[in-house]
Amino acid sequence: MSELAENDIIEFRLNSWLENAAICGLVNILGEDHVTIKNQSIEVPLSEFVNFEEVYFNYFAKQYEKLSSFTKILAYEAEMARQQQDNFSHFTRKDYDRLQKYLTDLKRYGTSNSYKAVYPLIESSVDIEGLLKSIKLDKLKKNELEQNREQVVERVKKLYEQLDKVYVYFKRADVQRYLPAKIQIYSVINKGYSDVSFLNRQESKGDFFEKYHQYFVSSMMNYLNEEHKKDKLTCSNCHRPIKKGDLSYSFINQAGYDANRKQSNAWDFNNDLYMCPICRLMYTCIPAGFTYVYNQGLFVNDNHTLQSLIDVNKGIRLNVLELNKTDVRSKNTYAALIRTLQDQMNRQSRKEIQDIQVIRYENERYYFNLLPKHILRTINMSKEKLPQLFNAGFTLNSESHYLYPEVVDSLMNNTNLFRLIHQILRVKATGGQVYTSSNQIMKMIEINQNFLKELIQMTPLEPQELERIRRDGYFFKKEYANKRKGDSVGLRLLNALKVNDRNAFMDILLNSYMYLNKQVPHYFTEVFSDDEHYKTIGYCFVTGMIGEAHNAEGGNENE
Ligand SMILES: [Zn+2]
Numbered sequence: 001m002s003e004l005a006e007n008d009i010i011e012f013r014l015n016s017w018l019e020n021a022a023i024c025g026l027v028n029i030l031g032e033d034h035v036t037i038k039n040q041s042i043e044v045p046l047s048e049f050v051n052f053e054e055v056y057f058n059y060f061a062k063q064y065e066k067l068s069s070f071t072k073i074l075a076y077e078a079e080m081a082r083q084q085q086d087n088f089s090h091f092t093r094k095d096y097d098r099l100q101k102y103l104t105d106l107k108r109y110g111t112s113n114s115y116k117a118v119y120p121l122i123e124s125s126v127d128i129e130g131l132l133k134s135i136k137l138d139k140l141k142k143n144e145l146e147q148n149r150e151q152v153v154e155r156v157k158k159l160y161e162q163l164d165k166v167y168v169y170f171k172r173a174d175v176q177r178y179l180p181a182k183i184q185i186y187s188v189i190n191k192g193y194s195d196v197s198f199l200n201r202q203e204s205k206g207d208f209f210e211k212y213h214q215y216f217v218s219s220m221m222n223y224l225n226e227e228h229k230k231d232k233l234t235c236s237n238c239h240r241p242i243k244k245g246d247l248s249y250s251f252i253n254q255a256g257y258d259a260n261r262k263q264s265n266a267w268d269f270n271n272d273l274y275m276c277p278i279c280r281l282m283y284t285c286i287p288a289g290f291t292y293v294y295n296q297g298l299f300v301n302d303n304h305t306l307q308s309l310i311d312v313n314k315g316i317r318l319n320v321l322e323l324n325k326t327d328v329r330s331k332n333t334y335a336a337l338i339r340t341l342q343d344q345m346n347r348q349s350r351k352e353i354q355d356i357q358v359i360r361y362e363n364e365r366y367y368f369n370l371l372p373k374h375i376l377r378t379i380n381m382s383k384e385k386l387p388q389l390f391n392a393g394f395t396l397n398s399e400s401h402y403l404y405p406e407v408v409d410s411l412m413n414n415t416n417l418f419r420l421i422h423q424i425l426r427v428k429a430t431g432g433q434v435y436t437s438s439n440q441i442m443k444m445i446e447i448n449q450n451f452l453k454e455l456i457q458m459t460p461l462e463p464q465e466l467e468r469i470r471r472d473g474y475f476f477k478k479e480y481a482n483k484r485k486g487d488s489v490g491l492r493l494l495n496a497l498k499v500n501d502r503n504a505f506m507d508i509l510l511n512s513y514m515y516l517n518k519q520v521p522h523y524f525t526e527v528f529s530d531d532e533h534y535k536t537i538g539y540c541f542v543t544g545m546i547g548e549a550h551n552a553e554g555g556n557e558n559e
Pocket of ligand 1: 235238239276279
């Protein structure tokens with residue numbers, strides 16, 4: 001039997017996206033300084049795993065600190081100190097109402113399941129649940145603050161004394177160790193795996209640090225201490241010998257034996273695939289490899305080298321953080337992805353750009369996109385235009401659509417933007433809710449040209465040409481004395497574009513120009529060269545017809 005030595009090394013090798021996400025997570029948890037990064041593998045000294053549960057849970061607590069209810073709970077303390085320092089001289093009704101709202105949140109969070117599961121682990125004489133329950137603040141009556149200011153302040157002061165006790169409790173070292181981690185177990189960690197160890201329903205009470213240690217760390221150490229020469233089976237991931245096939249993949253979300261899953265990208269695990277305890281511990285790091293914003297997770301499987309895998313996912317984490325400085329929105333995971341890919345490409349030459357697999361976690365399942373080189377180049381060429389689509393959107397069938405994620409989604413699915421452009425113009429033309437300017441629609445048309453150029457080698461029209469066509473469309477409609485007639489021509493052109501009927505489009509156009517006694521611009525002859533030119537020119541023209549004036553064109557935006 002081999003004794004474990006402090007300087008023993010464990011190797012983890014890149015494999016499929018699932019292992020790669022786990023390895024990336026392991027590096028995130030331990031920190032790059034604590035592992036040796038090779039081209040296709042990492043080496044971790046065994047000593048790093050001695051108290052692995054501490055760094056493990058701490059990683060999630062720190063990484064998602066900003067979104068945590070625990071942070072929100074402690075946030076009022078600063079406000080409280082301010083009021084006390086100020087001796088309540090600026091205390092207003094607004095402050096009172098805010099305090100009341102805060103108390104509602106405090107009680108709601110403080111009595112939620114994750115909090116209640118932690119309290120028994122804290123060796124304190126404070127009955128925190130009882131304390132939270134006892135906290136009450138009467139509603140402020142009309143003019144009460146103005147008429148009985150002293151009484152009201154006295155009431156708040158009394159309440160602050162209770163809050164003080166609450167903060168003392170929540171700032172205990174043991175509460176700080178357990179609570180933020182417990183919160184992340186149910187908001188992040190369980191997105192990667194479930195129904196095992198501390199995540200098992202029956203095991204939800206008790207010390208999850210200990211449970212994690214017992215279940216994952218100790219069994220790995222025991223495995224390493226045992227003799228394996230006579231083992232008949234092998235781990236299906238790392239091929240280390242194993243005695244029994246008792247560790248299955250079923251605890252990993254969406255990768256187990258779930259026979260109901262039919263999506264093609266899913267893993268086809270057979271019933272006779274088993275893993276070793278080392279790999280099992282590794283797989284618990286999957287949620288640390290993904291970047292989550294609320295219910296959306298993202299992992300980029302850039303497995304070119306291990307360093308590139310770590311760098312691209314680090315970029316996404318940093319960009320999510322940066323983009324969410326003011327506000328956290330799930331659509332920003334897309335923006336973070338795009339920014340990161342653009343940063344990456346700026347550092348590579350055009351020749352080096354490689355296909356990249358993107359894995360998204362949404363609605364409790366994984367979605368896979370392969371971003372081929374031509375899409376990556378489209379994104380790169382559109383780097384100035386894409387950010388201009390932030391905050392743009394429209395409402396269709398009472399559902400909100402945000403342009404930025406929908407454009408990225410279309411591109412990632414290798415789909416042109418004509419359908420989306422059509423939808424916006426249609427809603428705009430029929431007086432629906434659209435928060436998208438003509439200028440933004442033009443940006444979409446340009447991005448779409450970048451896409452078509454890469455996909456089918458379409459010769460794109462220059463931005464000035466596109467702009468000229470839009471302008472012509474705008475003034476074309478102005479020619480109509482009867483605005484409604486102009487609108488109806490716009491809608492008919494839009495329909496001809498939708499059904500891809502070039503002849504109908506040209507008929508409407510020629511008739512209208514004749515009616516207005518004007519000459520048809522020469523670029524419309526290009527409509528017949530191919531579908532892409534037809535639609536690009538057509539949508540530019542209709543954007544002008546339907547859209548508002550650009551500043552230089554004068555007129556009223558609200559016309
Ligand atoms: Zn293994």
